[in-house]
Amino acid sequence: MRRVVQLYKSTIGKKIMMALTGVILVGFVLGHMIGNLKAFQGAEKIDAYGEFLREMGSPIFGHGQVLWLVRIVLIVAFIVHVIAALQLTRVGQKARREKYAKSLEYEASTYASRTMRYGGVFLLVFVVYHLLHMTTGTMHPDFQIGGIYHNLQVAFGSVVVAGFYLVAMAALGFHLFHGVWSGFQTLGLNHPRYNRYRRPLAVGVAVVIALGFVAIPISFLAGILS
């Protein structure tokens, strides 16, 4: 543990923690997205899938126990990811107190890389809303426990809500595009022979996850799902 703390003290250590927690979070959103696609198989299937998540680990674990274990891991990962990001931002700001009068011409960095921090904050807001909306139902107008399909149907009946989800998923796509590539760099996963696949893989992960997620609200808006 001492070593982990020592590592975390350095800027690279913070980045490594962001990358490791990022791997967990990317795994989660990928699983979440695939689960969501069950909506296309009808209300019964997706509601049953939701029940399965709660029943995971049975009979060794009780109802919802494994799900909570997973949630705890995710929450910790998420918190570490956010705190490290905030600390790195602070270090970066302190490292250039006086700005360029004629701002830097960016040549290599991408829109995605430069907006990581803003996009990250936006995603944080979205996650809080999304939990209140779809998990606890606090912000849902007609929330049914276990009625996943119903909850989606009601939520995405609103163009505003669906629109917000679309924007958030675009932000997630950008975040993943830079995050995945950056993760490879930070974890030192590079090899001359395979380096050329890193960018395309980052694009692939970002596009697949973002498209997979937005398929649901778009389908409701377009009437493909009803």
Place this chain on the structure above:
Amino acid sequence: MQLVLHVWRQAGPNVKGAFATHRVAANPHMSFLEMLDSLNEELAANDEEPVAFEHDCREGICGSCGIVINGVPHGPTRGTATCQLHMRKFRDGDEIWIEPWRAAAFPVIKDLVVDRSPLDAIVQAGGYITARTGSAPDANAIPIPKDDAELAMDAAACIGCGACVAACPNASAMLFTAAKASHLGLLPQGQPERDERALKMVSMMDAAGFGGCTNHGECEIACPKEISVEFIARLNRDLFKASVMAVE
């Protein structure tokens, strides 16, 4: 060609600086620094103090020069230090903004001259192989695969100008540190101190007040020796291994 220059003038470290505007006539065959020389000759003739800027070899190898030109460290030609930039890359009537490297770790000393000694401090912390004079075995005793030697040379080409820091949105010195650590870490002679080197250099880099790397890649583009960000991945890996795997 006629040019309008906006040059950063700052009398000393803790004084407020500002842009001064000068009109100069330049010859397209001049180097950028020769254009500044001619501005300085003119200023001196008018009893004004010349613009202080750093330069020495003017062959792109000593790493002394470094100016942000129109928002680009070392100016518009890729893989070229300021001293080898020539005026033919500009057009008649161009307006040129000339600024020093800006980073909290590189305080301005005067005009375009900054203090880059933190880069030396990073090397002093561990950017070397301990080989006491006289203790070396025969040079051919350890064969080194050609590819490894070439890759080490790619990293060793760093001239320590600090353009990577200037170009980085976080003012991070990762490319500089990674290039030195990789140069030594790629060679068999560099293995005994590899873990310790990574730990010490990174720790000094952070202590010196540079920002953290967030993989924008601007450093690689600004680098006059076109050193690859692949070396950054290598240093990250070394640091991870050194922190987690080290026996003590």
Place this chain on the structure above:
Amino acid sequence: MTLESRVPSGPIQEKWDRQRFELKLVNPANKRKYEIIVVGSGLAGASAAASLAELGYRVKCFCFQDSPRRAHSIAAQGGINAAKNYQNDGDSIWRLFYDTVKGGDYRSREANVYRLAQISLNIIDQCVAQGVPFAREYGGQLANRSFGGAQVSRTFYARGQTGQQLLLGAYQALARQIGLGAVTMFPRTEMLDVVVVDGHARGIVVRDLVSGAISSHGAHAIVLATGGYSNAYFLSTNAKGCNVTATWRAHRRGALFANPCFTQIHPTCIPASGDYQSKLTLMSESLRNDGRIWVPTATEEQRSADAISEGERDYYLERLYPSFGNLTPRDIASRRAKEAVDSGRGVGELKNGVYLDFRDAIQRLGADVIGERYGNLFDMYERITGENPYDVPMRIFPAPHYTMGGLWVDYNLMSSVPGLYVIGEANFSDHGANRLGASALMQGLADGYFILPYTIGDYLTRIGSAPVTANAQAFGAIEEDVAQRTKKLLAVEGKRTVDSFHRELGRIMWDECGMSRTKEGLARALQAIPALRDEFWSDVRVTGRGENLNQTLEKAGRVADFFEFAELMCVDALHRDESCGGHFREEYQTDEGEALRNDDDFAYVAAWNFTGVGEQPELLKEPLAFEHVPLSQRSYK
């Protein structure tokens, strides 16, 4: 004063061993009681400072650059020689020794050169151990190339950046010692005088270039590793900051200056593009392996190169030297280029260059092969000139590059002032009248890593370890001198800029004391230089103040010293009534236009003693004996 070279007796192969045995050692426990100052942080300075600190001495190292890594050794391109015989092609210490003495045109000290060849082996070992990424073969062994006309492949190289990589090796060793606290580094600090107390060098006076503060540092011994003086010509391949100040100031305090007229002109540099030119850039000599040098036969030729037919081209080196052709030694290639330009057949807009043409090589080998060999150089050429050498011939012209002369030192590298050591390009010792390619790096590192650290101990044991305090009266007086000089420069408040004076001085030196010299020309220079120096002191304009970073003031101080030194160069060139190596006196040439040595009268080192500015210096002679390399006239026909 007599010159005591302190070369040990015995067979030449054993001299260095014998010397190392005879030199007194400093007790390891006592080493930390000694302080040593090293001025300069190039190959010689950095390697010396690091090695001395490793031995346990307390070292202070000074450089005017912002970091020790920027010293001009960094710009050396070609490589470093060593008699390793890794190629099994018949190289040996003896052959390297022989080639170096012969290449130096018999004006170097045999014993020094032999030691240099011996140590060349250790240097490569040391550098590889430090992580210098020398070029390698596929089997992982070190690669070599033949360089500068040598008949064996003994040159080690790291792409075109050998100097950079060797310097980084030494710099890293130095950085380690700085990190350990064994060396105190003073960057951005310029040495402006030497303090001599009771005939011994006891300290230096420096100016902090950022604050302008003038201060003294005392030590038991002083090491000058301050490089060469090619910038006396204003336009040279040296870095802009290179200067003669440290060695000149030491000379004024009693150190003899040896062979100042031995300067080397490098034949393949990019010609000046206008009167704003600030320095010249060297292109590796290897280009002459495939490029053909020519000028038009007609003077006042206006057409572009491709419009000039074969019959209207004069491949003068191939014509004059059928067996060596374009690969004739540096001094010959340089002189012939100057002749071509002086005869009005120069090329380029300013008619100040000769063509180095790759057309035939590209036709024979293909652009790809040429690109592989010289791609980097072609890119650099295009960056600077805007012309693509694949399409149009390169233009080249010689430029001052290296100075073989320097402060006189004995076999132990100590100058004529006890306690003042001089290493690297700053001393005169190993290259005679002409330096072979890839030998400068070798000498700098030999001095710093493997010679000085032994020899300095002998002196230190003799003087004892009583602390040297920098507040003695002598220090104060010299500090005051330095401060006055700075004030004087600022007080002239004339009209002309420092650079305009430096350019004019450089022009005189280039015309009269450059590639070829005449009695009349040198006499003219000796009239012109003092006159211009007087004008400098009455009409120079140094802007700004002395109490902060003032680059104009730094330059002014250096140019002021060049003004005094340039006169000595001309005096030396005028007195040496012969031609040898880089010193070519038009009056002394063979029927074929080659340098004609006069071994009977001039086989000696000319060591000059300072007698006052504008005064005729006193000449001391160290005779040179050639017992192992028989005197012969070189021929490249």
